Amino acid sequence: MTNETGAAAAAIRFPCAACGGAMAFDTESQNLKCQYCGDEQQIDSVAGEQKEHAFDDANEDLDALHDWGTAQRAVHCEACGGETLIPGGQTTSTCVFCGSPKVLLEDNVRSIRPESVIPFRLSREEALTSFAKWKKKRWFLPNAFKKQDVRSELNGIYIPYWTYDTETYSVYSAEVGIYHYRTVTRTRVVNGKTETYTDTERYTVWHHANGDYDRSFDDILVPASGHYDGKLLDKLGDFDLGQLHGYAPEFLSGFISERYNVSREEGWGQAQEVADGTLDDEIRDIIGGDEIRNLRIRTNYEDITYKHLLLPVWNASYTYKSRPYYYMVNGQTGTVSGHVPRSAIKITLFTLMCLAIAGAAAIIILSQQSTATGT
Structure with a gap:
């Protein structure tokens, strides 16, 4: 089914070869589909067709990196701070995140285009169904809210992400504690009388450990959104990156894309934190023992590459008892994350x-x- 949202008027459009009408991406056929005559056009993109970019490549063609295939304008919301991208020459009067009319248009956008994209798989109606099922499983929701048909304003939005690959080499040292046990004699009072008994006492023997560890990281996923709560995005993170397609502007037809607010340098900093945490856990497993203290890890990161991705999310807002709420639905899997009344x-x-x-x-x-x- 073709996406039909309020954001569609500000989205990328492609003319139908049969009737000249506007074509938009269709979630069911995964093709462009004319909204008037129903004619379809296949999108020339192959699943898995992506290129990794060297993080420190000073000779990379920056003009090519900024080529989205269509001219872009940025829309900045003064109310919520959200930023989206729309085709050059088009305008919009409201923010797709919060509905505020306080939006500013900017030309000459210099944003790194996405290298790949996961197209929307869920239609608007399917996203609404996912939310309805999700809210029925929340125990702390008011019963009246669970039963009512919530009227949501949904917008299909591509959320920006970075992914990073890297090769790591770590050296580590630590003190490892091994538990030992011995039998000791103790006393206690039972029915007013003192008696002795034996008990098992645990003690720890410490020794030094060191070593090195090689590890490859593939597709460390970092949200580049400046609008969404990171914890909510984490709950939507069950995207199947094996279904990535090489970027084509046709995938954006009928939808909006959010402009990334996390630079690739900032994204790498977050990715490195993820890698450091993983290395810490895995090296602890290698060291073993019952306790570890004074663990020191020094890691070299080499062959760092990155991609800019767009991942599909249905963004929704609704009102319950005069209070605004919002939720998101993963446009590929149907996973729901959001805020609800209690x-x-x-x-x-x-x-x-x-x-x-x-x-x-x-x-x-x-x-x-x-x-x-x-x-």
């Missing part, structure tokens, strides 16, 4: 239940301790 009654009942369980557990523990000491 039921104060359900939260209170859940809290009281947890307190009751904790109180009962405390009483049982105190009773067992009293029995053990004979008091």
Whole structure:
């Protein structure tokens, strides 16, 4: 089904060869489809067709990197700070993120074009269905909200991401603790009498460890959005990057693309943090032991490459009891992430239940301790 959103009027358009009408990307056929006569046009792009760019290549053709295949204008929202890209020569009067009319148009956009894209797989109706199923599974939502048919304003938006590949070589050193056990004699009072008993005591023996570790990283995914909450985007992160297509402007027809606000240098900094965390976990596994302290890791990053991706997201806003909320739906998988109203009654009942369980557990523990000491 063809995307039909309020953002479509400001999106990239391609004329139909049969009738001259506007064609837009169709989520069902994965082709361009005329909105008037239904004629289809196949998009000349091959899955998996992408090029990695060297991160520090000073001789790279920058003009080619900025060629989106169509002229672009940036739209900046003064209300929420969101930035999107629309074709040159077209205008828009509202922000696709928050609906605010306070938007500014900028020409001569110099943004690195995407190297690849995952096209939308879910139609607007399918995204609404995913949200309806998702909200029914949220226990803390008001029952009235769960049952009602929420009227959402959906916009299909391509969210910018960076991916990074790199080869790493790490050297590490640490102190490793191994648990040992010994039998000790202790005393206790039972029914007013002192008695001795044996117990098992744990102690730790420490020794030094060091070594080196090679690791390749492929497609460390970093959101380049300046508008969305990173935690919400993480919950949408089940994209299948094996379905990436080489970028073609036809994929954007009928949709909007967000302008990246995280530079490739900033993105690499975030990717390096992800890699450092992974190396820390894996090196700890290699070292083994029961405890590790004073772990030091020094890592060299080489052969760093990057890609700029566009990934599909349905962005939605709605109002419940005069309060605005928003959510997002992964345009490939249907995964939902967002903010929803909460039921104060359900939260209170859940809290009281947890307190009751904790109180009962405390009483049982105190009773067992009293029995053990004979008091």
